[in-house]
Structures are given as C-alpha cells and as structure tokens.
Amino acid sequence: MLLEQTDKPFSDGRYIFEPKIDGHRLILSRRGGVTKLYTRHNNDVTEKYPELITDGPDITLDGELVVMDPDTGIPDFELTMARFQSKKSLLQVSYVVFDILHFDGSDLRSLPLLERKTILDQAIEDTPVISKIAHIDGRGEDLFDWVLERKMEGIVAKRKDSVYATGKRSDSWLKVINYAYADVFIGGWRKEEFGWLAYVPTKTGQLRPAGVIEFGVPPAHKQAFYDVAKELIAGEDREFVYVEPRIKARVKFRNWTKSGNLRSPVFVDFLLAV
Structure with a gap:
C-alpha cells in the first residue's frame, strides 16, 4: 500500500x-x-x-x-x-x-x-x-x-x-x-537523465557541490533555465555541462547527509539571479 x-x-x-x-x-x-x-x-x-x-x-x-x-x-x-x-x-x-x-x-x-x-x-x-x-x-x-x-x-x-x-x-x-529548505546555485546539468547540479556557499564564500536536483521542476521552468543557462556555459565532460553559477533556486529536502549533500532535493522556485 x-x-x-x-x-x-x-x-x-x-x-x-x-x-x-x-x-x-x-x-x-x-x-x-x-x-x-x-x-x-x-x-x-x-x-x-x-x-x-x-x-x-x-x-x-x-x-x-x-x-x-x-x-x-x-x-x-x-x-x-x-x-x-x-x-x-x-x-x-x-x-x-x-x-x-x-x-x-x-x-x-x-x-x-x-x-x-x-x-x-x-x-x-x-x-x-x-x-x-x-x-x-x-x-x-x-x-x-x-x-x-x-x-x-x-x-x-x-x-x-x-x-x-x-x-x-x-x-x-x-x-x-518535515522538509528543510535551502537556497542553492545551479552550476550545470546532467546530459542524460534530468538533473541540475546544486552548489552551496562554504564559510569562506566559495561554492561547493551539494547534490543533484531531480524532482519538482515544471516544464516551463526547465525551458526558462536552459534559455538562460546556454549563455553561461563554462565547460563540459562526459556526464555534465557546467555553467557559471549565477542562477539561484530554492529547494526543499529531507536532511543534510553526513557528507554535506542535500538529501532528495525538490525544486521550489527560482530566486533572483546574482
């Protein structure tokens, strides 16, 4: 059930x-x-x-x-x-x-x-x-x-x-x-199965990887992201396309893992770009 x-x-x-x-x-x-x-x-x-x-x-x-x-x-x-x-x-x-x-x-x-x-x-x-x-x-x-x-x-x-x-x-x-919420920067996307790369700031102000956003993104938001992100591409490898992390989003998630990742992040909405 x-x-x-x-x-x-x-x-x-x-x-x-x-x-x-x-x-x-x-x-x-x-x-x-x-x-x-x-x-x-x-x-x-x-x-x-x-x-x-x-x-x-x-x-x-x-x-x-x-x-x-x-x-x-x-x-x-x-x-x-x-x-x-x-x-x-x-x-x-x-x-x-x-x-x-x-x-x-x-x-x-x-x-x-x-x-x-x-x-x-x-x-x-x-x-x-x-x-x-x-x-x-x-x-x-x-x-x-x-x-x-x-x-x-x-x-x-x-x-x-x-x-x-x-x-x-x-x-x-x-x-x-019982979701927690966080603001993240999107630093790229997965080439095959859908997923946006999430980054969060460290104490020193640098950005570090924090998981992959796979859920909750409406089709219109996906299209809006790619329309902007194609102008921000900074590189790629076999699995991912990387962009300048200037697009910000709010996500909800279950908890922080011991390795510092967002567990099962779900997209909520875009925030103002930086």
Missing part, C-alpha cells in the same frame, strides 16, 4: 496518525516455518537480516526496516542504507511494524485498519528487534509538532476504515514530510 503526499499536517477524527519512520519498506512473510523478507519492489533480502528470522505462526507483516542513531535513538537513513549494502550484520536493525496482512491462514487485507491493528497487537510482542509502531487518534498537528522537535522525517495519516489496497495511492494513507 502506497502513500499519497499532502503538504500540511491536519487533524481529523477519521484518521489515526503515526510517525513516519525513515528507513526502507520491508514485508515479512512467514509460511510453514520459512521466513522471507522483501523490499517494496519485491526484492528478496532475507539473507541481509538474519535477526528477523523467527519461529511462529504463518504471518505477513508490513513495516519499516531502520537502524537507529545510537546517540539520539532516532531513525538514521544513512546508517540504514549502510546496513542494507553491507554483507555483515554490524549495525543493529529495528523492524517497526505498522500493518498485518495475513495471520494464521486468514487474509486480513479487506478488514478495516483498526481491526487489523487489533489483530497485530495480539499477533506479535515487542522485542528489541521487532516492535509495533505507536499511533494517536485524530491529532495529526500535535504529532507533527512532536516530530518537528525531534527532527524526524514526518507523519503518516491513515483512515481508520481503510482496507489494504496495493498498487495505487489515495487519501486513505497520506504522508506529510
């Missing part, structure tokens, strides 16, 4: 609200004593997470696989990806479960969400490795304020009566992302 995005937090008694966990989606399926783990795109990752292989009744769970920051106790996406890409189990994972699709021979997907939540509470006990996500009733704005204080990824709103429907997005499950 996929999440539709909405821009602002809201409160509504028809919904429950959960913190959005900043990891990667994981389906746990146990049949006849054999556990399999799958990503959102149906890739088998069972061998990556041996600590999630446990005994018990047949069950299918949906949740988020994450590594917590040891200092803050908050999900850390970079640590999660480091564990995902590693062949060794050096970073402890947490599987945060938010839904149950099958249990002990019964298909639960057509049941309302709150009924599935009740079955989930009965089906698994929290452990240091596998735990159920907490939720609150109706008060999305309060939860979003709590998330802001902790600099977490955002919140998810789920209709209490929603069935589990795969393959489409709807207002049954909504996400509100």
